[in-house]
Amino acid sequence: MTTKQICFADRCFNFAFGEHILESIEDYIPRDEFDRYIVISDSGVPDSIVHHAAEYFGKLAPVHILRFQGGEEYKTLSTVTDLQEQAIALGANRRTAIVAVGGGLTGNVAGVAAGMMFRGIALIHVPTTFLAASDSVLSIKQAVNLTSGKNLVGFYYPPRFVFADTRILSESPPRQVKAGMCELVKNMLILENDNLEFTEDDLNSTNVYSPKQLETFINFCISAKMSVLSEDIYEKKKGLIFEYGHTIGHAIELAEQGGITHGEAIAVGMIYAAKIANRMNLLSEHDVSAHYWLLNKIGALQDIPLKSDPDSIFHYLNHDNKRGYLKLDEDNLGMILLNGVGKPAVYNQSLLTPVRKTLIKEVIREGL
Ligand SMILES: NC(=O)c1ccc[n+]([C@@H]2O[C@H](COP(=O)([O-])OP(=O)(O)OC[C@H]3O[C@@H](n4cnc5c(N)ncnc54)[C@H](O)[C@@H]3O)[C@@H](O)[C@H]2O)c1
Incomplete structure (x- = not known):
């Protein structure tokens, strides 16, 4: 297991990665840091992975899971606002953390959702594709698509933590x-x-x-x-x-x-x-x-x-x-x-x- 402190200028966060890293999140996140976790995941991320992640966050505070339709055509502001409405209905507030469990697409949708709610609540990435773990979480660019093009609306927003389980990544499709x-x-x-x-x-x-x-x-x-x-x-x-x-x-x-x-x-x-x-x-x-x-x-x-x-x-x-x-x-x-x-x-x-x-x-x- 490896933990790296990542700093984008003065915005720093811990990136922990290794086999079964999710079992250790209690070592990284203080128990009273967040009042609840809202896990956001697109429909293509295997259920077993989403529930596995939710189980470990659930040891720290209540967890809710929100799924949205996968695919670039659904990486939109309308998906984001739909998720935000659901999160608010579940009791999300300034002490809530959004947890993105998925590839770069889920990371961007959840990133935009977290960056706008209450003008910015905590974002935690759990990348489940190797591209997300090795590339997209190493950027603070968050964006969604417009019908006129990809990633046309967004902003810069850093996560509070990143946890990449290399066992999950090693079992993901080779392509x-x-x-x-x-x-x-x-x-x-x-x-x-x-x-x-x-x-x-x-x-x-x-x-x-x-x-x-x-x-x-x-x-x-x-x-x-x-x-x-x-x-x-x-x-x-x-x-x-x-x-x-x-x-x-x-x-x-x-x-x-x-x-x-x-x-x-x-x-x-x-x-x-x-x-x-x-x-x-x-x-x-x-x-x-x-x-x-x-x-x-x-x-x-x-x-x-x-x-x-x-x-x-x-x-x-x-x-x-x-x-x-x-x-x-x-x-x-x-x-x-x-x-x-x-x-x-x-x-x-x-x-x-x-x-x-x-x-x-x-x-x-x-x-x-
Ligand atoms: N700077 C940035 O923010 C940045 C950088 C690179 C890419 N991106 C964005 O990331 C997206 C591409 O990311 P990606 O390559 O991770 O693809 P993706 O997020 O679209 O995931 C690909 C497919 O794999 C599924 N999936 C996710 N984890 C899985 C797993 N462990 N096993 C099986 N299926 C799984 C997803 O549901 C999806 O259907 C694009 O939207 C791109 O714009 C953003």
Whole structure:
């Protein structure tokens, strides 16, 4: 078991992770800290996990469970207000804690709900997907979707505690683990990671890992992400590096309309970003090969059910949520690129480099 203190500037919380960590929450949360816990979870999170989590919070104070319909189309303000009404009816007040038991989607819905109730009540994350445990809880961005796009309304709101049970994560579907591993490989590619506690040989394409291995990976992701985000809590400057692979990846994810996971889309997006950087003489062939090597190690580039045609990907490219950070003409798009593994390319003191749209199209048309 590992406990890390995570600080986004002066906003600090404990992140405890390891096998059966939920059995130890009494060691972290004083008994009189909260008057009740409202567990929020989407309908796709297995009942057994939700009840298991509720059981341990129930040892500290009364617990209520609220479920909502899963899926990105239900990650909305209307779902949030519905949950808030139910929480108030159950007696929620300023001393109540909201507990998000689920993946990044539940984390965001519960995060927005907690951040608005009484202008902010305690939020506790119990991430049940590897992506949530290694990526989304290491960000204080909370947002829900509008019909016009993903994550368009939200704010920054930190949790009070995070508890990630690596046994639960190790038993989750391998494709979900792979989604988180894609973000882990991203961290390996974008940062200079000295003293890695694992080697490339510890990665596998089945995406089945032991709780202990997942603990090591989460530890790495915490160090990687916090080495940047502790200084850039709003993820607008150096923190933009975590958007690597997301410009094209996000467009592919939207074009595929739910057919592939976010992680798979980012894996493809990173390959395209590497090829583009190579064509712009920023990245060597050797470093492009390093992208293929690492992503193939985790099976990220095999059997991706890509169906969308390049034109629909180009359509969604113009919706990139980083537009506006860089003033560019119609022919260019700002992308995060690398000069080498662990070396972000810098353009006019920004991590966004203008890239000709014609080059982006050319590379996407060529395929992987
Ligand atoms: N900064 C941030 O806040 C941030 C960062 C990354 C992603 N996100 C958001 O997170 C979401 C993606 O998160 P995700 O990849 O965790 O997916 P998810 O939360 O959508 O979960 C995927 C599916 O798995 C189910 N599930 C959850 N835990 C499970 C388990 N242990 N076993 C079996 N099924 C389980 C869920 O109910 C859901 O159906 C997106 O909405 C994205 O916008 C937010």
